[in-house]
Amino acid sequence: MRLARFRACLALAGALFLTLTPVGGTLSPPGVQPDGPEPPAAAHGKPTRIMSLMLCNDLLLLMLVPPERIASITYLAHDAVEALMPGADRGVPVNYGTAEDVLLQRPDLILAGTYSAPMARRLARRAGARVVEVPATNSFEDIRRVVRQVGAAVGEPERAEALLAGMDVKLARLAAERAARPLRVVAWSGGNSVPGKGTLTDAIITVSGAENIAAKLPDTRYGSFGLEELLAARPDAILQGETRWTGPSLRDSQTAHPLIDRYWRGRVIGYPDAAYTCGLPQSADAAVALRAVFRGLPAESPAW
């Protein structure tokens, strides 16, 4: 659910670019090939003014390079940073994903998402920056690929490998001690957009040793999962994205149906949206945390 919305946000940011990109004037600073193969970081030295245009890149960037080498991260990052690595963004400037930000901050490397990449490339010619497009992550394999990609782009491949090694240690530990009873769970924050197979949330749930009942939906990514289906499937626990970072919303009232409170009291598990939206090394921590919460759940299923 969150991922879909973040994507909508990013698409919006992309649209902003489209409207703000200066028309005409395709003067390219010499030596910059925005669309060509990425030159190895060593050839130019490490980038020192890195700008991120996507929330997930923000988080990865803060883990990989010291703040003084970051030109800016997006204004969306703060809440997610507070949830995952409090204080890490102190003193780091923010951008609003606009063309003016790019031209003003004069980055030497732009980390863009799928939606902002085409606009960033067009703009990069004028700004003189290299653009790296970072795809979305839907599995732990995706996380490994993206962390390595960003690590190479910012000139910190060793740091990226270290982060991934930490993640893999946790994943291996989770795999070694299988949960005794595989719980049947669903990430349900109102039934409109429930993550099914092929989503990062599904991957985290699976690694934690539980079974995502929404993975059986014919719709393989995000599907609807109404209260009727919830009653019929009778999951052992319901995961709900925490809303304390985003302020009140309509979904609070959708998730507050008395049926949920009556039959899943003590079985509703809040989780940090950021770790489930962005594929990060912390996604393994999310799975570890989930396993611990599952252990504490009452053994018997909801009764009816």
Add this chain to the structure above:
Amino acid sequence: MVKANRHPQVLFVLLLLLPAAVALSLAVGRVALPFSVLIDGLAEPKPNLAWLILSELRVPRTVLALVVGATLGLGGAALQGLLRNPLAEPGLLGVSGGAALGAVIAIYFGLAAAFVLAIPLLGIAGALAAGALTFLFGRSGTLTLILAGAAVSGLAGAGLALALNFAPNPYAAYEITTWLLGSVAERDWAQIALCMPFILLGWFCLAFTPRGLDLLTLGEAQAESLGVNLGLLRAQVLAGVALSVGAATAMAGAIGFVGLVAPHLVRPFVGHQPSRILLPSALFGALLLLVTDIAIRVLPTSNELKLGVLTSLIGTPFFFWLVLHLRRLSP
């Protein structure tokens, strides 16, 4: 009123169709349960799945569809009678917009989180405020009333955009866009129970208007000379519509076209006398919305369609046809 003698038959047909639609509505849902299982569920020890789905999800949903549909049909018929304008509907007076604004403020500024029934309460307050504003500035005549309603609708729309802009949640605009399209799915009994008194009160207000509306068909001056208190009549219709439609909108979102189409669809059968249209229009509105709600449950879409989408898709062509048909009939 030549066609008035058909009135009882139409009521009879509607009363026959409604139970059939209700039965269908209880039988159809995202989880396919055979009718026998549903019946067994009532007898078996509770709680069981069939009983839970029926009592906590499908029955409230059906009740809400009926109540909201009836409210819209009744409101549309009353407003078309009062304004003597075939295009009148609850949305026209800004009542739906006001209700939506109230509900949005409740949702996005933490009131709903602090007090779960704040959404319907503020929706009703918004509808009442919008209705009162329309009445205050539009009391001098029918045309002014329509214009005032349009102005208040615009104001409510601006207020809605402003509220969404200031909302701390970045997804507010997305959520509210879908919410406004209307749905009666997954509302609980407590929410329905809070809205019902206001809706019933609104219906009660409208129950006093048929005689005045009938006389008003002769013209405003003639009606007044026959002893109709026009100010009171307007106040009754507006209060009735604001209370019932306001509460209904807060529950189900802004559902278009039912209030516009229902009176038109019953008119060929019961004649054009406003007093004879009110009840059939309410019944037909209820039937129309319930059938629409069944349709969105049956249609194999990944996400359930919203009620307003379907009512508009079905309602618009039919309304166009009706307009052309009426034009051909009139000299």
